[in-house]
Amino acid sequence: MGEQKLSIPKGYRKTKQREAILKVLERAEYPINAEQIFMELKNNGIDISLSTIYRNLEMLTKEGLVVKSYMMNEDKARFALPDKKNYLVCEKCGKIVIIDNCPFDKFKEELIEVHGFDITGHSIEVYGVCPECQKKG
Amino acid sequence: MGEQKLSIPKGYRKTKQREAILKVLERAEYPINAEQIFMELKNNGIDISLSTIYRNLEMLTKEGLVVKSYMMNEDKARFALPDKKNYLVCEKCGKIVIIDNCPFDKFKEELIEVHGFDITGHSIEVYGVCPECQKKG
């Protein structure tokens, strides 16, 4: 599922920290924050500093390999591969579900026509209550 | 244009700071941050502290009168009335254009069906290049 092979952008050196961060992002099922990447690596015995993570996330975002986003009622940035940037969040349990085949493209034409923008990207966040939480009342 | 009359939620006192913040949000054409509200009020001769602004924005968000969001490459939260929460941002000049009649509703049914979520809200951010910047090349 979405296991595309990411590689370090041209012009940047190949370091074990960089590769490790990319692997975590590839394996992640939804946007995660710097701290989560840090803990994930720590649990896998990989020692890295938070600043290195932030510096690499900034680079990867600038290079377009990663998308940064913020979630409702959260003050920290999350990062994900572009195909995992649109999601549903359960307001009760916090579960995050990625929106595959985002139907946004259908609206794109309309937006271009109405506003004249040349659209390069988008990010959609949807909140609601997941099926399990609906049952729990 | 979107000049709905907002009032202080029941259970909260009517103070001049609160009313001033609401007025700024009503007049705003797109999501703005705490600092911008502060400056806007200062320019109108209204003295208020940033913490009061933050405290009220938190309250208004909790009460559902205001929606909090973050924009690409920005580290501070923005706040807007619900009808101004979906927007287009020009990557070059930063211009923000509100998406009226957000076509999201068409797509809501599909999401409910596929994921079983009971959807309560959404926020859409679109980036691109505005017509003026396209001309400038």
Next chain:
DNA sequence: CTTCCTGCAAAGAGTTTGCATCAAA
């Protein structure tokens, strides 16, 4: 009067940055 609200200053949290050291190429 009573309770809520505000302002101020200090504290917090997340993120960024300077600098010396380390490692990729």
Next chain:
DNA sequence: TTTGATGCAAACTCTTTGCAGGAAG
């Protein structure tokens, strides 16, 4: 070697909080 990358600690920015004084009801 040369130059980019990392780690650490300090710095920064945005936001939150404690507390005393002030205003709303």
